[in-house]
Amino acid sequence: xxLLQALSDSYSEQLVQWRSRVDAGxxxxxxxxxxxxxxxxxxxxxxxxxxxxxxMGYRGxxxxxxxxxxxxxxxxxxxxxxxxxxxxxxxxxxxSVQRNFVCNRTVIPxxxxxxxxxxxxxxxxxxxxxxxxxxxxxxxxxxxRMSFRQVTFLHVFHHCSINIVVGxxxxxxxxxxxxxxxxxxxxxxxx
Numbered sequence: 001x002x003l004l005q006a007l008s009d010s011y012s013e014q015l016v017q018w019r020s021r022v023d024a025g026x027x028x029x030x031x032x033x034x035x036x037x038x039x040x041x042x043x044x045x046x047x048x049x050x051x052x053x054x055x056m057g058y059r060g061x062x063x064x065x066x067x068x069x070x071x072x073x074x075x076x077x078x079x080x081x082x083x084x085x086x087x088x089x090x091x092x093x094x095x096s097v098q099r100n101f102v103c104n105r106t107v108i109p110x111x112x113x114x115x116x117x118x119x120x121x122x123x124x125x126x127x128x129x130x131x132x133x134x135x136x137x138x139x140x141x142x143x144x145r146m147s148f149r150q151v152t153f154l155h156v157f158h159h160c161s162i163n164i165v166v167g168x169x170x171x172x173x174x175x176x177x178x179x180x181x182x183x184x185x186x187x188x189x190x191x
Contacts, residue, residue: 014172028122032130033167042160045136049156052143063144075137082131089124093117129170132163 021027032041056063097115136159142150 018172027171028119028126030122030126030129030170032133033171035168038164038167041133041163045139045159046156048136049139049143049151052140053148053151056143056146057148062146068144072141075141079131079135082127082134086124086128086131089120089127093121093124125170129163129166132159132166135159 018027032038097117139151139156139159142148
């Protein structure tokens with residue numbers, strides 16, 4: 001019970017700070033982080049995933065076209081580039097200012113403590129967040145190739161949960177305190 005109270009108190013405190021940043025004009029614009037969008041995006045993902053699973057099962061043969069391999073290569077390349085950009089952004093910011101890799105105080109873009117990197121890190125973390133929606137394509141490419149064994153409950157749960165977790169944290173922790181999450185999560189899915 002104490003844990004729930006601590007979580008509730010922490011959320012209330014962060015919400016007050018978020019509102020004051022919005023009122024002062026310091027809160028970065030982070031599209032797609034509202035709970036309404038997150039729920040809608042996940043319903044869309046689950047709906048398309050279910051429909052594609054049923055359709056490909058009924059069809060009985062994998063999707064084939066001359067350009068499909070090129071599409072997969074381009075998709076994987078964009079995932080690597082986006083992940084590389086996020087890693088580069090975090091490393092660039094970490095090397096440019098005196099900060100620890102984790103456990104830094106949150107610096108709000110535009111406030112008196114901002115050395116110019118808080119807005120950049122908010123952008124980098126938003127790119128990390130947006131990439132999670134792009135990676136919905138992982139599941140759909142697996143299904144188009146009829147690689148049903150790769151579309152496990154854990155795979156679908158991961159794609160549904162990671163954007164919610166990051167999307168709900170991002171508006172509250174837009175800069176230095178959250179480097180470890182995107183950095184540790186960098187990987188490339190190979191279809």
